[in-house]
Amino acid sequence: SGWESHYKTEGDEEAAAEEDLESEDELTPFDMMIKISMISKRQNFSAKQILKLDQFKGQQGQKCFQGLMGHGSDYSFSEVLRVCAKLFSDVQFKMSHKKIMLFTNEDNPHGNDSVKACQASTKADDLRDIGIFFDLMHLKKHGGLFYRDIIIHFEESSKLQDLLQKVPLSRLKLKLNKDIVISVDIYNLVQKALKPPPIKLYRKTNEPVKTKYQTFNINTGSLLLPSDTKRSQIYGSHQIILEKEETEELKWFDEPALMPMVFKPLVMLKKHHYPRPSLFTYPEESLVNGSSTLFSALLIECLEKVVIALCRYTPCRNIPPYFVALVSQEEELDDQKIQVTTPGFQLVFLPFVPFTEKVMATPEQVDKMKAIVEKLCLTYRSDSFENPVLQQHFRNLESFTLYLMEPEQAVDLILPKVEEMNKILGSMVNEFKELVYSADYNPEGKITKRKRNNEYSEEELKTHISKGTLGNFTGPIMKEYWLKKQELLEVLTKHFQD
Known part of the structure; x- marks a missing residue:
């Protein structure tokens, strides 16, 4: 398997040529010259082509592959790279990137043949010079013996460059006080992978269905515009009517910003207080000049004094603010002076009191x-x-x-x-x-509901009735007061008599 399976020996050329005449993909004269076989031509894969590879599974599939495509032991990896280069050169349109994915389980394909290994390394350098890169998919081994000279990671790239290539989650103001404001970018370095949301399709055409909501007058059936509707809330005995703008303003807690409130020692931040993954904060110089200088000074002071900044973090207008801790992160370089860790602040979310309640245990x-x-x-x-x-x-x-x-x-x-x-x-x-657990604990038993403690006396209920605030009570609270059957019968009898 690996690249060994893609090579034809001279003794197998005639038999392989006859089998290839029956297949839909024929070898070009260039491929026959260097004895490399292609299962499929360069094109977008279809389901039929992918299912075609199932015949090469297992030991029986290996024999089928050897009989159909041929095999050998004196192959050259540089010839494989030449075929790949020719496939890219035949493309007539512009490509955003060129990449070769190497699937193999052979860690050292050339063994002790240093000549072929040198030729493969030289050819790989040539392909990188013209913008063709490699990804190694090692199926069994780690590819350290041979492919470490083929797969080369750029030493010029740094963690900071990788960070700046990311799209910031948001761009906010860091308000140190009323007069000093700098601009920072918030980056989300860890994201939970989720399934894409379902899309409703029309049964006949299989096209996405767009949902549209309209409001109608229940009396006349006429269509109402957004300006014709208002929101209302009954508080006590009064109906409060709100405009659409007023409803939106109720959701506006604060201006989107990051506002430090106090500095605390780093030891006060506990590891087990972890409600969600942290974000990363880095200065943005394009909006406010001098942001990087002031941000760097704040970072150095926090590192020297080993403190954290407790802040109020408001990501958007209609989102409640979070309380976060700005934890300073120092720059780290490796032996070659390449940046390993980017300097900045980790934006650590702080839990609220219910999250930090201690469990009573002996x-x-x-x-x-x-x-x-x-x-x-x-x-x-x-x-x-x-x-x-x-x-x-x-x-x-x-x-x-x-x-x-x-x-x-x-x-x-x-x-x-x-x-x-x-x-x-x-x-x-x-x-x-x-x-x-106690001796009579039964994990499969029914859970008894806890009784509510919010009981009201008759005097308190009369006070709420006189003020007109009885409507603030929920249904369960009202039912708790009218639990007796005789009282319900009296109310119903009086209602129908009146």
């Missing part, structure tokens, strides 16, 4: 849970766990695109391995349950 319960956690510790890597919802969504799309009967079921890697955990922990789980 020392015995805490010690037992610490022992359980120590037993279940593992080396965590984020790339070892895939989102099962997204993976199944991608497989459903693949099944729909390739006209498959059933989609492939994704393996849920985040499910706990209960059997292995029970073997490791032994009786520790039952011991912890005995410490936490």
Whole structure:
């Protein structure tokens, strides 16, 4: 497999040529000269072409591939790159980028043949000079023996350049006080991957359906304009009518800005107070001159004094403000003076009080849970766990695109391995349950609802009736007062008699 499977030996040329005459893709004289076979011509792949590759799966597919395409052991990787260069040169239109994706499981295709390895490295440099780059998809090994000379990462690129190429999430004012304001960009470095939202399609034409809302007069059926409608709210016995502009102003909490309130020591920021991923703040010089200088001075002072700035962060007009901490981040360089970490402020979101409430636990319960956690510790890597919802969504799309009967079921890697955990922990789980739960605890029993504590006396209800504020009470609160059957019968009897 790998590039070895794409090469034809001289003894197999006649048989391969006969098989190629029957296939829809014929080899060009250039390909025959350097003995490289192409499964398909350069074009956008269709479902039919992708399904055609299924015949090369497994051991039987490997034999089919060797018989159809040929194989050999004295191939040259530089010839493969020459074929790729020729495919790009035949393109008549302008391309945004040119990239070759190398799928292989052979880490050292040329072995000890340094001549062929040097030729491949030279050819790869030539392709990079004309704007053709490489991506290595190592199927088994890491490609360090041979492909480290083929796949070269640019040393000129830095973390700062990568950051500035990103689109900022927002551009805000950093108000140090009433008179000093600088401009900063907010970057979102970590984003949760979500499934795209569903799109409604028209059944006959399969076109997207656009939803349109219109307001009509219930009496005349005439169409109402936005200026003809108003919002109202009943407060007490009064109906408050609001214009559309007034309703929008109610949602406006503050001007979008980042406003420091106080400086605190860095040790006061706890790691377990983590409501969501942080953002990154960097100065923007184009709007306010001198923003970079003042931002750098603030960063240096926070680094020297080991403090954080507690700020009120308002991203948009109609979004409530957040309380965040600006944590200073120092610039880091490697041995070659290349920037590894960009200087700036990490914008860390702070939790509200309900998030930081402490769970009441005895020392015995805490010690037992610490022992359980120590037993279940593992080396965590984020790339070892895939989102099962997204993976199944991608497989459903693949099944729909390739006209498959059933989609492939994704393996849920985040499910706990209960059997292995029970073997490791032994009786520790039952011991912890005995410490936490009572003897009569039933996990499958029904949950009893907690009773409300907001009970009102008869005098308080009379006061609300006289003021006309009885409408502020919710339905459940009203029902709690009229729980007795006899009282309900008296009210109904009096109502129908009147």
